[in-house]
Amino acid sequence: MKDVKLRILSSGGYVIHVDVCSDVSPECVKAMHKLYYTLKKELSGSIRELVTGVVSLALFYDPREVSGDVLIKRVKELWEWSQSAELTDVYKPRSFVIPVSYGGDLGPDLSSVAAWAGLGEDEVIAIHTSTSYTCYTLGFTPGFIYLGEVERRIAVPRLETPRVKIPAGSVGIAGRMTGVYGLESPGGWRLIGRTPLTMFDYRRDPPIPIAPGDLVSFKSISLERFKSLKEVFVGDYYD
């Protein structure tokens, strides 16, 4: 694969950092997912925690149990193996549908996204809801999901100045990625709508059922439906 440029390095005496690519593309993300689930399966006994970025991942280890050098060798071997496998050999992706009320107060940037794209708001919604996205990773704040790939026509860059406060459930676009804010937080993605579902519930374990590699699509709903679905947990919602 042309974009893949594996880079493995040690940090701090207890972290191995792996960059799969320097730029984001669906192919690179898939290569990272294959590696992630392979490492999760093969190394869970010898590392403490495994965390994904968009095209990178970090292994946290206890240097009393294993050295970074040994882990790096293992990661290199498992990288070769993982890339010859299919993702479904190591992980069975699940599908989620997220209902969204687009535009208005719930999606304050929909009109400017439409203007940027030279399309009507309805067309932006139609494009956003017609794609089956892959969950690239979770991160930034609890339950924030990074999804891709957004069609080029509506891949509007993030805001120059981030908002201080974004409500939980807000759905945004930033370039070729779209995402959902799990909790209220600051953020710079262009907000086109909001889901009534509770995306992150700390009283459940896991607090969000969506994992890297899972498939997520959006469905446009009315304001009435938005109100009736308020606070339904994302894992309990079936379309």
Added chain:
Amino acid sequence: MTIMTSLHITHLAGVATVQDLGRYGYRALGVPISGALDVLSAAYANALVGNRPGTSLVELFGSMKLRTGKDVIVAVTGGLPKVFVDRYDESPWRPIYLKHGMELVIRPSDRGGVSYVAVAGGIVCEEVLGSRSTYVRGGFGCLGRPIRVGDVLINGDVDVDRLWSEVCDLRPVLKPGNRVPRTSEPLVVRATKSIHSEQLPDLEVLLNSEYVITLESDRMGYRLDGPPLESSSKLGKLPSTPTDRGYVQIPPDGKPIVLMSDAQTTGGYAVALHVIPPDLDMLAQARPRQRVRFMEVSVEEAERHTSKYLSEVGRPLLMTAEGEEY
């Protein structure tokens, strides 16, 4: 029926939260680890009152007064805080027996920025995803918010008199003063190279300059002022990568931020260095205006220091007043 209350917060100037040693295992879902900033001090405070090192306790930036609702055993660690019981001086880093109705006062001295108050039995409150650490921005863990005046913290049941006979003359083997920054000299923190070190041609600036902790520092990160790393802005937009405590991020203005326990789990800034865990605890004790220098160590050295440190966190080294190992 009487409710056994334990610690009534009567005065608070600063920020106090309940923490333990962190919420590990959920970073892959975007949940920060939270937990004590000075991990070793928190582990010692617990050990001094007979608790496991990872028991929930109070983390305090500033000063606090509390009154006991029953007999309890406490220990105050951290930097070198001033401790008073009913107005009499007490020592930090020692177990203290507080009779029902006594007042405990904790004030910062001129050395050290954060204090830990452990109580035998631990603080009983909501456990979330395996931890009682408070993540204030997410509104969850223990109280789900900072401690306020008027709060009543409840501790777990212990046989206070029996426990006191075991712990009364315990003290740490380490000398607390040796791990608290001095204002007269820069604090030197050891760090390894990290994710983007090789892509920052002016990394030497970071390793050869003196920085100062700014007032815009909190549980997410300590911000440093000093010579900027101009090259960071040339790296452009980086895809978000996993982060951790101790990562030295370089935002576009070139001024380093050292990530702390409440830092977000992924970030898009360049990571220039990684402060090793024992030294991050000491950095956590630095107050605004403290001068700081970074010193590079190899990964092998970092593994060695981290191993020793993790063992000490897991089993703090205590001795009796006669100097016998506990």
